[in-house]
Amino acid sequence: QKEVEQNSGPLxxxxxxxxxxxxxxxxxxxxxxxxxxxxSGKSPELIMSIYSNGDKEDGxxxxxxxxxxxxxSLLIRDSQPSDSATYLCAGGGGGADGLTFGKGTHLIIQP
Amino acid sequence: xxxxTQSPKYLFRKEGQNxxxxxxxxxxxxxxxxxRQDPGQGLRLIYYSQIVNDFQKGDIAExxxxxxxxxxxxxxTVTSAQKNPTAFYLxxxxxxxxxxxxxxxxxxxxxxxx
Numbered sequence: 001q002k003e004v005e006q007n008s009g010p011l012x013x014x015x016x017x018x019x020x021x022x023x024x025x026x027x028x029x030x031x032x033x034x035x036x037x038x039x040s041g042k043s044p045e046l047i048m049s050i051y052s053n054g055d056k057e058d059g060x061x062x063x064x065x066x067x068x069x070x071x072x073s074l075l076i077r078d079s080q081p082s083d084s085a086t087y088l089c090a091g092g093g094g095g096a097d098g099l100t101f102g103k104g105t106h107l108i109i110q111p
Numbered sequence: 112x113x114x115x116t117q118s119p120k121y122l123f124r125k126e127g128q129n130x131x132x133x134x135x136x137x138x139x140x141x142x143x144x145x146x147r148q149d150p151g152q153g154l155r156l157i158y159y160s161q162i163v164n165d166f167q168k169g170d171i172a173e174x175x176x177x178x179x180x181x182x183x184x185x186x187x188t189v190t191s192a193q194k195n196p197t198a199f200y201l202x203x204x205x206x207x208x209x210x211x212x213x214x215x216x217x218x219x220x221x222x223x224x225x
Binding site: 036 | 144
């Protein structure tokens, strides 16, 4: 059974600080990992993809992958109130199969 | 505008009825997916299709059916055999040639059983 685990939160972070979101996965065969942002009542929006060990940066977002520890993280720098949302971590086998999603972490950025 | 459309946005079903949710994409993506999301839960895979006229069951396919007659379209039927169909249904697509399967979602359909 493939599983992706996330702390459901809520995680409360002051505006301007760094928000750190974490995720672990059970399937060592997973090749690709994704972070989606989901606002209440809306569909998920892809914000980061990562496939290799190490860090990947895109604007205020940094994704980190450690395959040996089966651990994925997302850092959000200079957090803004508009970053308040649920963040879903997902893993996949690298082909066109479906993804396995965590239950999401609810992030609150406090002004 | 390229994207994924789902209709209707809201759907109400009576007990014992079959209903069909529409998903259309103009991204020229080969692969399409249906997920279900329950409150406070992650997404669970119902069905997926990698090419036209072919599809595979996901983790929770019981009570659902799909077809893939056209590359652009992947409708989902929720049958009366689905015991707890009230949920948020999300359609996604990805470019099959892309090795790492980035999936992009439509706006979703909220189904409520009356």
